[in-house]
Amino acid sequence: MGKHxxxxxxxxxxxxxxxxxxxxAAIITAGLILFFMFHGEEEARILFFLFYEGQTTVMYVLxxxxxxxxxxxxxxxxxxxxxxxxxxxxxxxxxxxxxxxxAVGLICVFLFxxxxxxxxxxxxxxxLTGTEWRPTWNPPLFGILPMIVGSLYVxxxxxxxxVPVGIFAAVFMAKFCPAPIYKGLxxxxxxxxxxxxxxxxxxxxxxxVPFVRENFxxxxxxxxxxSLLLGMMILPTIITISENAIRAIPNEIYEGxxxxxxxxxxxxxxxxxxxAKSGVMASIILGIGRAIGxxxxxxxxxxxxxxxxxxxxxxSGTRTLTANIVLELGYAYGGHRAALIATGVxxxxxxxxxxxxxxxxxxxxx
Numbered sequence: 001m002g003k004h005x006x007x008x009x010x011x012x013x014x015x016x017x018x019x020x021x022x023x024x025a026a027i028i029t030a031g032l033i034l035f036f037m038f039h040g041e042e043e044a045r046i047l048f049f050l051f052y053e054g055q056t057t058v059m060y061v062l063x064x065x066x067x068x069x070x071x072x073x074x075x076x077x078x079x080x081x082x083x084x085x086x087x088x089x090x091x092x093x094x095x096x097x098x099x100x101x102x103a104v105g106l107i108c109v110f111l112f113x114x115x116x117x118x119x120x121x122x123x124x125x126x127x128l129t130g131t132e133w134r135p136t137w138n139p140p141l142f143g144i145l146p147m148i149v150g151s152l153y154v155x156x157x158x159x160x161x162x163v164p165v166g167i168f169a170a171v172f173m174a175k176f177c178p179a180p181i182y183k184g185l186x187x188x189x190x191x192x193x194x195x196x197x198x199x200x201x202x203x204x205x206x207x208x209v210p211f212v213r214e215n216f217x218x219x220x221x222x223x224x225x226x227s228l229l230l231g232m233m234i235l236p237t238i239i240t241i242s243e244n245a246i247r248a249i250p251n252e253i254y255e256g257x258x259x260x261x262x263x264x265x266x267x268x269x270x271x272x273x274x275x276a277k278s279g280v281m282a283s284i285i286l287g288i289g290r291a292i293g294x295x296x297x298x299x300x301x302x303x304x305x306x307x308x309x310x311x312x313x314x315x316s317g318t319r320t321l322t323a324n325i326v327l328e329l330g331y332a333y334g335g336h337r338a339a340l341i342a343t344g345v346x347x348x349x350x351x352x353x354x355x356x357x358x359x360x361x362x363x364x365x366x
Contacts (some may be wrong), residue, residue, distance in 0.1 A: 028228055041197030044143065108348075115345035118338035132349045133306040135328070135336040142339040144346065146308040150223070150318035154302065155307065157227020158234055158291040163284055165231070167273075170280075174237070176245040193236035201300030204229040209301055220314035221303035226318070229297055234287035241286065245279020246272060270275070285358045289351055295322040321347045 106278050119127050130143015173182060173189075208228055213220030249272050257267035273280070303317015304327060319327075325340050332340055 013042075021190070032349075055330040111341065111345050111348055114341040118335065118342040119345070120261070121147065121335070122339065122342070127339075131308045133324070135332070137341070139297065140224065140335060142335075142342075144321065144343055145322070146306050147319050147321045147324045147343070148346070149308060150302070151320040151322070151347075153223045153318060154226040154230055154298060154320060155288060155291045155312070157223065158230035159284075159288065160232030160235040161228060162287060163238060164289075166235050166283070166287070168243055169235070169281060170239045170246060171268060172272060174243045175264075175272070189236050189239050192232075193240070197233075197294060198300075200229060200233055201297035204297060204301040215314055218349055219303075219317075221301055221311065221314065221317050223302070223314045225296050226302040226320075227314075229301055230291045233294060235288050237290055238283045238287045241283035242280045245276040245283070249275045259318035263293050281358055284353060288354055291346070292350060292354070293322060295297070295320075295326050299323040299326060321350075 040043060096136070124202050127142060127144060129145050130316050132141040132143050134141040134148065169189075173185060177185065204225060208225050209220035211220075211227075212218065212222060212225045216224065253275055254272050256268050257271040258264070262271065298320050299322075302320065302323065304319045304323055305317040306319045306324065307316075309316055309318050325343055328339070329340050
């Protein structure tokens with residue numbers, strides 16, 4: 001029995017040592033990958049003592065080593081969880097939480113290291129307030145103000161159409177919906193969340209574009225069409241999270257309001273819904289993130305015209321930041337490619353600002 005316990009302790013000790021070694025290897029390899037991404041072939045050859053002949057081989061070896069190290073870390077954690085449950089579970093939780101933070105950190109590093117130099121070269125003012133996007137001109141012009149305004153237009157339109165409908169639908173499903181209808185409505189909402197963006201885009205092309213063209217004018221590929229489509233796409237997010245937030249409110253709060261003489265409707269909208277405002281606000285934030293980050297569906301219905309539009313031109317086409325990236329990144333190189341990555345930096349900052357703003361509003365309201 002003592003010998004078995006001793007062997008077990010030795011295995012745990014060896015696994016811990018291996019875990020430290022391979023975790024360090026994964027971190028070092030990730031650093032080398034970042035070094036290679038942001039430096040030329042000559043620096044990479046010097047780093048690897050001229051052992052490898054080309055960039056492709058170096059990146060392939062680095063990626064294989066990184067994946068192998070991370071895989072062993074997970075295997076070691078799994079074995080530790082069997083042999084030493086409590087401490088291993090703590091390590092797994094810490095590692096999982098750190099993995100999410102590291103992933104966000106790597107995205108930030110990649111975007112800012114490659115995007116900020118392009119913004120400085122173009123000029124912050126010229127880049128953010130320029131109204132001409134002409135990458136093929138000599139010299140090229142990289143002004144993203146039309147795309148910024150286009151993204152704000154379609155996102156605001158999606159909020160205008162999607163948020164009220166989503167919140168009222170969530171209230172209906174949580175407090176008013178009969179059980180037989182709920183059984184069919186809930187799976188339908190879940191199904192909406194799983195529909196690919198390209199299918200939404202196809203629906204917009206064959207249904208919404210003709211509808212807008214025949215009833216409002218224009219050619220149908222417009223800000224209005226993109227807003228309607230995005231409003232539909234953010235509905236599952238808003239409905240699901242808001243409904244869960246409303247259901248999480250203790251029933252005693254509702255019953256207390258009814259006991260004081262409030263009707264079912266008044267108790268729901270004036271007591272329960274305000275009590276669930278934190279979850280409802282979270283659903284709106286996620287919905288805005290979905291809308292401002294959507295690419296394929298918007299690309300298919302918005303018209304993709306890099307022209308600065310005024311608010312009254314909602315029947316004209318526009319181009320969003322995401323659509324601009326996906327349209328041109330496939331053939332871009334040099335300064336053009338760097339400008340597109342810088343566009344991603346601006347989009348990333350927008351999302352951070354939106355999250356920060358809503359967090360401040362939520363704290364102030366609380």
